[in-house]
Amino acid sequence: MTGIARRMGARPIHEERDRDEDRPGGGGAARGTSSPGATGRRWRSHNLPLLLIALPALLALLVFYYLPMLGIYIAFVDYRPARGVFGSEWVGFENFDFLFRSGDGWRITFNTVVMNSLFIVATLVTALAIALMLNELRDRWKWLSRFYQSILFLPYFFSYVIVSYFVMAFLDPDRGLVNHAFGLGQHNWYAEPGYWPIILTVVSVWKGVGFWVIVYTAGILAIGPELLEAAQIDGASKWRQIYHVILPILTPLIIVQLLLSIGNIFRADFGLFYLVTNNSTLLYPSTDVIDTYIYRSMTKFGDIGMASAAGAYQCVVGFVLVVLANWLVRRRNPENALF
Amino acid sequence: MRRRLTVTLPDRAGRRQAPRLSAGRLAVHFGLLLCALAFLAPLMLVVSASFSSEKGISEHGYGLLPREFTTRAYEYVMKDPSQLVQAYGVSILVTVVGTAASMLIMSMLAYALAREGFFARRALSFYVVFTMLFSGGLVPMYILMTRYLHLRDSLLALILPYIVVPWSVLLLRTYFRALPSSVIDAARMDGAGELRIFAQVVVPMSGPALATIGMFTMLTYWNDWWQGLLYINDDSLNPVQLWLYRIITNVEAISSNPALAQATSAPIQSLRMAVAVLAITPIIGAFVFLQRYFVRGITVGSVRG
Numbered sequence: 001m002t003g004i005a006r007r008m009g010a011r012p013i014h015e016e017r018d019r020d021e022d023r024p025g026g027g028g029a030a031r032g033t034s035s036p037g038a039t040g041r042r043w044r045s046h047n048l049p050l051l052l053i054a055l056p057a058l059l060a061l062l063v064f065y066y067l068p069m070l071g072i073y074i075a076f077v078d079y080r081p082a083r084g085v086f087g088s089e090w091v092g093f094e095n096f097d098f099l100f101r102s103g104d105g106w107r108i109t110f111n112t113v114v115m116n117s118l119f120i121v122a123t124l125v126t127a128l129a130i131a132l133m134l135n136e137l138r139d140r141w142k143w144l145s146r147f148y149q150s151i152l153f154l155p156y157f158f159s160y161v162i163v164s165y166f167v168m169a170f171l172d173p174d175r176g177l178v179n180h181a182f183g184l185g186q187h188n189w190y191a192e193p194g195y196w197p198i199i200l201t202v203v204s205v206w207k208g209v210g211f212w213v214i215v216y217t218a219g220i221l222a223i224g225p226e227l228l229e230a231a232q233i234d235g236a237s238k239w240r241q242i243y244h245v246i247l248p249i250l251t252p253l254i255i256v257q258l259l260l261s262i263g264n265i266f267r268a269d270f271g272l273f274y275l276v277t278n279n280s281t282l283l284y285p286s287t288d289v290i291d292t293y294i295y296r297s298m299t300k301f302g303d304i305g306m307a308s309a310a311g312a313y314q315c316v317v318g319f320v321l322v323v324l325a326n327w328l329v330r331r332r333n334p335e336n337a338l339f
Numbered sequence: 340m341r342r343r344l345t346v347t348l349p350d351r352a353g354r355r356q357a358p359r360l361s362a363g364r365l366a367v368h369f370g371l372l373l374c375a376l377a378f379l380a381p382l383m384l385v386v387s388a389s390f391s392s393e394k395g396i397s398e399h400g401y402g403l404l405p406r407e408f409t410t411r412a413y414e415y416v417m418k419d420p421s422q423l424v425q426a427y428g429v430s431i432l433v434t435v436v437g438t439a440a441s442m443l444i445m446s447m448l449a450y451a452l453a454r455e456g457f458f459a460r461r462a463l464s465f466y467v468v469f470t471m472l473f474s475g476g477l478v479p480m481y482i483l484m485t486r487y488l489h490l491r492d493s494l495l496a497l498i499l500p501y502i503v504v505p506w507s508v509l510l511l512r513t514y515f516r517a518l519p520s521s522v523i524d525a526a527r528m529d530g531a532g533e534l535r536i537f538a539q540v541v542v543p544m545s546g547p548a549l550a551t552i553g554m555f556t557m558l559t560y561w562n563d564w565w566q567g568l569l570y571i572n573d574d575s576l577n578p579v580q581l582w583l584y585r586i587i588t589n590v591e592a593i594s595s596n597p598a599l600a601q602a603t604s605a606p607i608q609s610l611r612m613a614v615a616v617l618a619i620t621p622i623i624g625a626f627v628f629l630q631r632y633f634v635r636g637i638t639v640g641s642v643r644g
Contacts, residue, residue, distance in 0.1 A: 049534060054463060057444040057448035058463070061467065061505075068474065068483055069474065069475040071475045074482065081486070144368070145371075148374070153630065154382075157622050159580050162618065162619055165385055166382070169385055169401045175396055271565070275584065278591070308478040308479070311475075311478045314476060315476050326472075339465070339472075
């Protein structure tokens with residue numbers, strides 16, 4: 001008995017064959033079935049230990065995911081720290097009423113959805129273009145296209161704190177490269193909300209595109225050379241190959257990823273909007289999104305009511321969108337659905 | 340190999356054989372090269388700023404090459420590296436402990452979910468997936484962490500919120516399912532219990548999968564500043580990213596106040612860039628050596644959706 005780990009870990013395939021010989025039905029067929037009869041024994045030897053093995057992570061999920069879900073309740077009370085969550089007075093939808101009557105609710109919703117839409121479209125187009133370009137270079141100087149892919153992937157590894165340093169090196173009013181290179185004097189980019197939809201889109205694409213290039217490259221590689229060779233024999237140009245062979249095959253993958261992104265359109269990337277903008281108050285007209293609003297209401301103003309109302313609103317609408325997106329994905333391609 | 344095969348067919352030999360350096364291919368190379376350089380530019384900007392003199396920076400701004408090359412900023416950091424060492428210490432501790440604990444309990448859960456015949460498999464899978472769909476949001480989490488769990492200014496506040504990542508659990512489950520079930524059955528026949536099968540059979544067979552998910556977990560912990568921003572006020576508990584964030588806000592405060600800026604002899608502009616470079620270095624190292632694990636993880640993850 002002592003050696004099972006080493007033996008099996010080292011050569012699973014051989015072991016598999018040896019074992020299968022002395023058992024009727026073979027490994028695959030016998031999977032999951034236990035010795036005949038005795039469900040009680042099966043429970044003790046199989047289900048209970050598995051439940052115990054799963055338990056630590058299940059508890060962690062309970063505490064850090066499910067308990068906060070119950071906390072949505074906070075959005076419906078007039079929260080007083082001294083009285084605790086359940087001692088505070090029930091006020092119904094008053095917090096939500098406040099949020100939307102002040103106009104804040106609509107503004108942050110608009111910013112979140114518009115900005116995320118920009119990011120989704122820009123990242124999709126750029127990633128597809130780069131993946132197709134890399135594919136063209138695949139059969140020669142492979143190391144060079146691998147090098148391109150690596151560099152494009154690099155920003156994925158930087159935290160938004162570091163990204164905010166990078167952006168500042170470009171846009172700092174006194175010392176930034178942009179102002180010096182183009183002789184713009186001390187143009188204060190951090191005071192002009194109009195530019196930031198573009199700036200943040202560029203940053204978001206820069207940071208995220210490498211990830212999607214890898215996803216789409218994997219999709220293209222899965223096509224296999226036969227189809228493309230057939231197209232070549234038929235005399236199809238590169239463009240026609242892309243339009244009529246590669247893109248149609250990638251379409252399901254693209255649609256699935258797109259739907260899942262749209263499902264998350266209500267969730268903004270806090271680091272991007274908070275750190276990269278230096279949390280500059282002057283930029284709020286275009287960069288204040290649901291997540292930054294919640295954070296600010298809670299930590300700066302201590303307005304738990306507004307913060308929790310915005311949070312509950314985000315969670316519920318986000319949930320509906322994700323479920324809807326997943327339902328659409330499922331209809332197209334059950335394999336790719338989240339659940 | 341395939342190429343040699345096609346060469347024998349005369350009508351497409353010209354096309355398939357060694358794609359020559361046509362103008363089109365050169366253009367694609369040129370475009371991608373430009374793209375790659377643009378992607379690296381921010382990094383170059385920060386690195387060269389860290390090697391520039393204060394005077395050079397204030398006169399010419401940040402550049403892709405150092406202005407008046409000097410290592411003064413790094414000397415300044417090294418003169419009193421206590422903050423740097425402390426922040427690194429916190430980050431390393433959180434990353435190592437967090438990754439180890441997280442990988443252990445996530446793979447245990449994933450193993451149970453992967454076992455066919457486990458009665459709660461479907462229900463518990465849903466229990467995991469549901470956390471990806473719905474969340475309580477920031478406010479309840481914050482109140483839970485500070486008021487009920489009393490984790491303010493505790494390193495546990497940096498570890499626990501990420502200890503189970505549902506997405507990683509599902510990926511691990513996919514990996515474990517792909518293991519040959521006959522091996523597990525055989526171990527059971529030998530009388531091994533579930534925990535023993537997990538520890539001595541499944542884990543040793545899943546090296547690459549665990550490494551892949553482990554890399555993502557490590558990256559999450561190392562790059563995190565968000566939990567710190569929420570729960571850490573004590574500067575001695577700053578992880579590297581949070582420390583960097585505090586520096587950028589402090590320097591903004593100093594440089595917007597001329598009196599303060601005069602009073603300090605520190606090369607603040609190049610100094611903060613030097614600190615940023617010191618924080619980036621381990622990430623670049625990890626990137627160079629471990630990139631293929633990440634690529635594999637993404638590829639597997641995306642195939643499943």
